[in-house]
Amino acid sequence: xxxxxxxxxxxxxxxxxxxxxxxxxxxxxxxxxxxxxQKPGMAPKLLIYDASTVQSGVPSKxxxxxxxxxFTLTISSLQPEDFATxxxxxxxITPLTFGGGTKVEIK
Amino acid sequence: xxxxxxxxxxxxxxxxxxxxSCETSGYTFTSYYxxxxxxxxGQGLEWMGxxxxxxxxxxxxxxxxxxxxxxxxxxxxxxxMDLSRLTSDDTAVYYCARSLAGTTFYxxxxxxxxxxxxxxxx
Numbered sequence: 001x002x003x004x005x006x007x008x009x010x011x012x013x014x015x016x017x018x019x020x021x022x023x024x025x026x027x028x029x030x031x032x033x034x035x036x037x038q039k040p041g042m043a044p045k046l047l048i049y050d051a052s053t054v055q056s057g058v059p060s061k062x063x064x065x066x067x068x069x070x071f072t073l074t075i076s077s078l079q080p081e082d083f084a085t086x087x088x089x090x091x092x093i094t095p096l097t098f099g100g101g102t103k104v105e106i107k
Numbered sequence: 108x109x110x111x112x113x114x115x116x117x118x119x120x121x122x123x124x125x126x127x128s129c130e131t132s133g134y135t136f137t138s139y140y141x142x143x144x145x146x147x148x149g150q151g152l153e154w155m156g157x158x159x160x161x162x163x164x165x166x167x168x169x170x171x172x173x174x175x176x177x178x179x180x181x182x183x184x185x186x187x188m189d190l191s192r193l194t195s196d197d198t199a200v201y202y203c204a205r206s207l208a209g210t211t212f213y214x215x216x217x218x219x220x221x222x223x224x225x226x227x228x229x
Contacts, residue, residue, distance in 0.1 A: 036216075042221075043220065046216060087152060089215065091211050091213070091215050094168070095170070098151050098152040098154070
């Protein structure tokens with residue numbers, strides 16, 4: 001199985017900060033990496049697919065980059081509604097696997 | 108309205124089976140895959156498998172092979188996930204989610220159910 005490692009596992013940031021979360025795959029997954037946001041008690045929400053394509057309706061402050069084994073999710077200016085947990089997911093091969101999550105908290 | 112509506116919370120005893128339903132609406136049921144994922148309390152997400160509602164074909168994670176069955180009823184646009192021989196490790200929120208049909212490259216999830224809490228306890 002492909003292991004997905006996210007870092008950091010948690011971070012504290014202030015409103016307006018630029019935040020970057022990384023995800024590393026245990027083998028190359030080309031560009032087949034997706035990012036989700038999850039708030040407590042809710043289902044995940046798709047933010048980015050294919051490493052860098054922003055899902056329709058998602059604000060442009062979210063962006064993704066990377067290919068191969070190393071990927072990043074960037075939030076350009078953190079707002080109160082962005083405090084949540086973020087997961088990466090590879091869709092290169094089954095079983096689909098997820099990173100352990102990055103919890104973004106208010107500083 | 109495009110949505111996935113899941114059945115309600117379940118409490119099961121160890122060794123029992125659970126069946127969770129996922130009623131779809133607002134789109135053509137047979138044009139997309141339905142996946143099942145779960146999330147144990149305070150933990151990350153785990154993919155269990157998927158069904159192609161058009162053909163009934165399934166693909167399961169090896170971890171669940173022999174214990175999970177995914178089915179679909181095209182007459183009522185509903186997918187089902189049955190998990191047998193439950194243990195306390197199966198306590199989790201179970202989600203259904205929709206992906207495009209085709210290769211795994213398209214298996215990202217832009218539509219989710221709200222989740223069904225399954226608690227396994229003696």
